[in-house]
Amino acid sequence: MQHTVSTKTLVKASVAAAVVAIIALVTLILPAEYNIDPTGIGKQLGLTSIAQAANAEPAAAQTLAKGNDEFQTIEIIVPAGRGVEYKFAMPQYAKMTFEWLTDGEPLYYDLHGEPEGDTTGYFESYTIATNSEVKGSFTAPFAGSHGWYWKNKSDKPVAVQLMVKGQYDVIGLKQ
Template sequence: MKNINNQTNIDNPNTIPVHSNATLLKASMCAVLIGAIVLVIAILPAEYNIDPTGIGKAVGLTKIAEAAQTDASPLPLVSPKKTTSSASNTLEIAPAPTVNEIKQARAQEPGMRQDKVNIVIAAGKGLEYKFLLNQGKHLEYDWSTDGGELFFDFHGEPQGDSTGFYESFAMTTASKMKGTLTTPFAGSHGWYWKNKTNLPITVTLSTKGAYLIKG
């Protein structure tokens, strides 16, 4: 009876074989060795472009890593620019002025002032008296003579003009004049007086505005 049972266990195909510890250790070592070989030959060249054996480069695996690194590289930073597009051109907006540029502009801009001066026009002579003003500034003026009349031309000359151009605002003969001028351009603005009498005439001129005295 015992012999029959032993024979049945040997011939049963569903019986699970039991391996020894030495066999399992050998199988584990083989798996680790195969994994290391695959890592060195295939994974490192393809993923990280590391090819200690040269096989990865030979079979083209390093090109995969190079392409991936190129795609992942960041784009260069470009400073944003405000533009206004049209069908024919693109207009780039100038950057905002710096603090130093603002200070320099303020230093060049004349401040508000108020002046009063006596100007003597010699007999039979002419004389000019001018102010330097920027465009769009207001000049308040009030002048009168000590009695006689003068021919005068109240006019302005553009800054930097070399053609001799000037614009007359008033031209007549009078002993006084009062008003306000809003300058049409940057440049010198003032009066040319002509004394046609035989005696000197004194003009008393009062002004107010953001100007420099040219004289």
């Protein structure tokens, strides 16, 4: 027995598929990729914070690649309910002076480093706390990547202004 699909059934299926695609575009894709949220559902699902974090990376990448004796300012957006990591490559005993502050909300943070070439997942934490402003200096105990992990426990994105100077190469934002 051969079953043929009528033109009417094909048109109905095509229209239904187009409607589902439009709903997915408006509620999921636009908020997550472009921070465009006409329905507000993207914000409720936390999707707009994905686009905000992705947009923070190009701004950070525009900064100078190498550290120096002048403070370099980097703007980092930590999405609501998420964490981001910003790292620098530093040789052993290299020094960095830093200051960072948020636009209001305190963030959980972990200043830490991973040894160069390590494949075990080892990292060493130097400072773990919750704050909205920190100043200090740091000497790398080993060659590798060193930097901050910030966790935003609030329901709004938090901007971090990070100012650094010293001996390093910028690795940048890791998520």
